[in-house]
Amino acid sequence: MKLILRTLQRKSTGDIVSRDTKVDGSPIRFGRGADAEILLNDPRALLHQATLLERDGSLYIEAAGQANVKIAGNLVSSGRLNIGEKFEIGPYELELQVAPEASDAKYIMTLELIHPLENIRDTLSERSTLSVEDLGMRAKPWSIAIGLIIAVLFLAVPLVEHFNGEAKRQIAEIDGPRSVKEIRDANVEGEHLLPVSMRQFWQAGHLSSSHKILGTDCSACHQEPFQQVANETCVNCHSDAHEHVNAEEFPDASISDTACQACHKEHEGSEALVLNTDEFCSDCHGNIAAVTKGKSDLKDIVSFESHGDFYYEDDANRPKSGLKFSHKQHLDKEGMKVPEGALGERRVMNCDSCHVADVTGTVMAKPEFEKVCADCHSLAFEPNAPDRAIPHADVAVAKQYIRDAYASIALHGGFKPREGENAPSVVRRIPGSKATVLEKKEALQWAESKADEVIGGHFGKKLCGECHEIVEDKVDPLNWTLAEMPQADLYLQKGLFSHAPHKTADCAECHSAEQSEEANDLILPSINVCKDCHGGDNGSLVPTTCTSCHEFHKENKIKAEVKQ
Amino acid sequence: MDIKLSESFLAYKNYKYLKLSSLVLLIAFVAYLAHDPGRAPNGGTWFGYTLGVISAGIVIFLAWFGVKKRQFATGVDLLKGWLSAHVYLGIVVIFLSLFHSGFQLGLNLHSLLWTLVTLTVVSGMYGVFCYVRYPSVLTGSRQGLTRAEILLELSELDLQAREVAIGLGDDINEVLLKAAETTQVGGSIGKMLEIDPANCPTKLALAFVDSASVTSEDQEAALRKLQGVLTRKSELLRRLRTYVRAATLVRLWLYFHVPLSIGALVALVAHVVAVFFYW
Numbered sequence: 001m002k003l004i005l006r007t008l009q010r011k012s013t014g015d016i017v018s019r020d021t022k023v024d025g026s027p028i029r030f031g032r033g034a035d036a037e038i039l040l041n042d043p044r045a046l047l048h049q050a051t052l053l054e055r056d057g058s059l060y061i062e063a064a065g066q067a068n069v070k071i072a073g074n075l076v077s078s079g080r081l082n083i084g085e086k087f088e089i090g091p092y093e094l095e096l097q098v099a100p101e102a103s104d105a106k107y108i109m110t111l112e113l114i115h116p117l118e119n120i121r122d123t124l125s126e127r128s129t130l131s132v133e134d135l136g137m138r139a140k141p142w143s144i145a146i147g148l149i150i151a152v153l154f155l156a157v158p159l160v161e162h163f164n165g166e167a168k169r170q171i172a173e174i175d176g177p178r179s180v181k182e183i184r185d186a187n188v189e190g191e192h193l194l195p196v197s198m199r200q201f202w203q204a205g206h207l208s209s210s211h212k213i214l215g216t217d218c219s220a221c222h223q224e225p226f227q228q229v230a231n232e233t234c235v236n237c238h239s240d241a242h243e244h245v246n247a248e249e250f251p252d253a254s255i256s257d258t259a260c261q262a263c264h265k266e267h268e269g270s271e272a273l274v275l276n277t278d279e280f281c282s283d284c285h286g287n288i289a290a291v292t293k294g295k296s297d298l299k300d301i302v303s304f305e306s307h308g309d310f311y312y313e314d315d316a317n318r319p320k321s322g323l324k325f326s327h328k329q330h331l332d333k334e335g336m337k338v339p340e341g342a343l344g345e346r347r348v349m350n351c352d353s354c355h356v357a358d359v360t361g362t363v364m365a366k367p368e369f370e371k372v373c374a375d376c377h378s379l380a381f382e383p384n385a386p387d388r389a390i391p392h393a394d395v396a397v398a399k400q401y402i403r404d405a406y407a408s409i410a411l412h413g414g415f416k417p418r419e420g421e422n423a424p425s426v427v428r429r430i431p432g433s434k435a436t437v438l439e440k441k442e443a444l445q446w447a448e449s450k451a452d453e454v455i456g457g458h459f460g461k462k463l464c465g466e467c468h469e470i471v472e473d474k475v476d477p478l479n480w481t482l483a484e485m486p487q488a489d490l491y492l493q494k495g496l497f498s499h500a501p502h503k504t505a506d507c508a509e510c511h512s513a514e515q516s517e518e519a520n521d522l523i524l525p526s527i528n529v530c531k532d533c534h535g536g537d538n539g540s541l542v543p544t545t546c547t548s549c550h551e552f553h554k555e556n557k558i559k560a561e562v563k564q
Numbered sequence: 565m566d567i568k569l570s571e572s573f574l575a576y577k578n579y580k581y582l583k584l585s586s587l588v589l590l591i592a593f594v595a596y597l598a599h600d601p602g603r604a605p606n607g608g609t610w611f612g613y614t615l616g617v618i619s620a621g622i623v624i625f626l627a628w629f630g631v632k633k634r635q636f637a638t639g640v641d642l643l644k645g646w647l648s649a650h651v652y653l654g655i656v657v658i659f660l661s662l663f664h665s666g667f668q669l670g671l672n673l674h675s676l677l678w679t680l681v682t683l684t685v686v687s688g689m690y691g692v693f694c695y696v697r698y699p700s701v702l703t704g705s706r707q708g709l710t711r712a713e714i715l716l717e718l719s720e721l722d723l724q725a726r727e728v729a730i731g732l733g734d735d736i737n738e739v740l741l742k743a744a745e746t747t748q749v750g751g752s753i754g755k756m757l758e759i760d761p762a763n764c765p766t767k768l769a770l771a772f773v774d775s776a777s778v779t780s781e782d783q784e785a786a787l788r789k790l791q792g793v794l795t796r797k798s799e800l801l802r803r804l805r806t807y808v809r810a811a812t813l814v815r816l817w818l819y820f821h822v823p824l825s826i827g828a829l830v831a832l833v834a835h836v837v838a839v840f841f842y843w
Contacts, residue, residue: 032730032731032734032737033731034731041730043726043729043730043737043740043741044737044741046734047733047734117726123745124715124718124719124747124748124749125715127746127747127748127749127751128715128748128749128750128751129749129750129751129752129756129808130711130749130750130804130807130808130811131808131811131812131815132753132756132811132812132815132816132819133815134750135750135752135753135756137753137819139818139819139822139823142819142822142823143822143823143825143826143827144826145823146823146824146826146827146830147826147827147829147830149827150676150827150830150831150834151830151833151834154673154676154831154834154838155830155833155834155837155838158838159841162841200672201671201672201673201676202672202673202838202841202842203672204606204607204608204665204668204670204672204674204839205606205668205670206670218842222841222842222843225841225842226840226841226843227843228843229843265603265608267608268603268604268606268608269604275602275603276602276603277600277602277603279600279602280602
């Protein structure tokens with residue numbers, strides 16, 4: 001089989017250059033291999049790509065192996081070639097034409113590379129990115145995005161939440177004190193644009209535990225934008241704040257012109273609402289005479305270390321106890337004689353024999369006679385009536401009790417006089433036997449004089465006087481009374497002391513009761529005992545500041561007139 | 565930018581700004597320790613407000629560098645001074661703002677601001693590292709060739725390989741063709757950071773050629789020649805990728821630094837508004 005191979009080459013100008021070569025073979029092979037009759041010089045062609053065969057006057061093309069050819073747009077493994085019909089082998093397009101009669105070849109086969117290999121350098125450049133800019137990355141959109149997100153989430157949304165909340169507050173006309181329930185409900189119905197309140201992220205620190213109930217209802221306190229929380233906002237709820245001092249006497253120390261938040265700093269955690277430093281107090285109390293221009297007679301103090309000893313403020317007018325009592329005697333290590341006890345029986349007493357803390361543990365309960373004294377201190381007054389004892393009550397009641405007791409004995413009879421004592425027969429008669437009206441009169445007269453004798457004597461005045469100071473009546477010796485007992489429970493009224501945290505200590509560590517012989521002794525501890533453990537802010541076993549014991553607003557009973 | 569130039573902004577005027585920044589930090593630290601606000605230290609004390617104002621001023625100064633360096637009027641030496649101050653004050657502001665807040669961090673806008681500033685500064689510190697480390701890589705990796713020259717040689721090597729291989733087997737030609745048509749430098753951020761990607765078609769082609777066997781001597785010679793061509797191409801690719809990696813790292817941190825700094829600036833505004841809106 002002979003044919004003319006017409007290789008076409010398309011120039012960039014569009015012109016086509018052709019070159020004819022004669023090919024002879026049977027069959028004729030197409031391929032990249034050196035043995036191919038028609039050389040396909042392209043790496044994409046196979047060594048042997050296809051074979052051209054002549055059969056029964058027609059030409060057929062057969063693809064080699066797994067390769068294929070494209071005839072009339074279809075990929076096939078073999079097919080008949082028609083004159084004038086184009087087909088493709090690899091990147092080449094071919095067309096079978098009839099050769100001119102003058103030629104010894106029967107056909108012309110045109111061959112054109114229609115899928116040239118791409119320009120490798122350009123495509124490598126196109127595929128590659130040699131710098132970040134080649135990727136089209138720009139920092140600007142990211143900057144705008146992050147800026148916008150933060151501006152919206154942390155600025156715009158909280159502001160909208162604020163003004164929504166304020167609008168709602170004005171509609172509801174919420175002003176003045178609110179109940180806990182109202183506060184709680186306002187909190188629950190908070191104005192959120194998003195699932196969570198974005199205003200909460202404006203909080204630099206947690207609310208104090210007392211104000212936690214306000215939640216994210218920031219406008220409960222922050223009512224005016226760009227203005228510090230006003231005192232009147234605080235007073236809405238806290239209307240009972242007291243002055244620290246008498247504001248008329250010490251106008252400079254009045255809190256009425258001071259912002260609450262000068263001392264009460266919110267958003268500093270659960271326990272930090274009350275300023276708790278020595279400096280807070282020592283600013284004034286460190287130099288109190290100068291600060292008050294000599295009006296105050298308080299001593300200077302800067303910390304617990306310089307705290308003076310405890311004393312009763314107005315010692316000259318200190319209430320007397322009205323009692324005769326020796327702690328020293330009662331705390332005798334050998335114990336005290338038991339009046340009704342066996343011979344030589346002694347009872348050793350301790351502080352807690354009489355003093356027990358009250359239910360709060362803060363202070364000692366007042367010892368009750370019946371519980372702690374009556375065991376030894378019998379108030380029986382008449383051997384003929386051993387079951388009768390003077391009630392430990394008001395003196396008049398006690399005296400009346402004695403009179404009633406003797407009247408009863410006299411009318412009942414059976415009184416056994418002591419040796420040398422005279423008693424009419426009517427009071428000595430068989431108990432319960434009848435007596436005449438005259439006898440009864442005589443008996444009651446005896447009862448009166450006996451009662452007078454007892455009231456003014458050993459089992460009356462002297463019995464009470466064993467423990468109580470007696471106030472005599474110069475006109476009527478029977479009209480004696482007892483000295484008044486002080487009403488004050490606490491002698492240190494400006495300091496808060498609780499026995500509860502100190503109960504592991506022995507009483508005698510602080511109170512030297514064993515030395516006290518007078519009931520009027522206060523037996524206050526020396527402050528040096530306190531200073532063994534307590535000191536100022538730093539450097540002591542138990543750091544103690546002024547407000548650990550003293551309350552700023554309760555030093556004084558004058559209610560503060562808090563201004564804006 | 566060579567190493568000397570990049571070092572010089574750190575050492576600008578005999579470490580003037582390093583000394584100044586250290587002094588500022590030291591004074592602030594001593595003051596922080598000495599100051600007893602009577603409660604937990606925080607931004608709301610007079611000391612806290614003072615440090616807050618200073619820190620905010622520094623942040624604005626740091627951001628202003630972005631404007632300054634885009635101004636043509638700024639001379640190289642002046643810009644170097646600005647950069648020197650920018651770097652050292654950036655580190656200072658992390659600590660100043662911690663003193664300002666009394667080391668209180670939480671889930672809030674204020675700590676978000678600190679986090680953004682810190683991330684910006686940390687990304688900037690990485691940038692400083694890049695400016696010191698990579699300029700030598702950028703020049704060294706290309707060995708005097710320009711990027712265009714390397715690309716030209718790569719394509720010439722592809723043509724050479726094709727010519728050499730035309731008489732070799734179909735499988736080798738197929739692998740070569742794939743190597744020529746699909747080999748890529750970069751393409752994505754991840755690929756730009758790879759110096760020796762495992763699936764590089766050229767590398768695979770070289771491995772294929774290394775393990776190929778042929779029958780004739782001519783083919784054997786062609787195979788050896790092909791190995792030489794592909795080895796050279798691999799070497800050039802490696803060099804170009806080393807360059808691209810360094811060039812990417814030198815630029816990439818800015819894509820974090822700049823958006824983070826804008827975020828920090830907006831958060832600073834929000835922080836100040838939030839604090840004084842609810843004073």
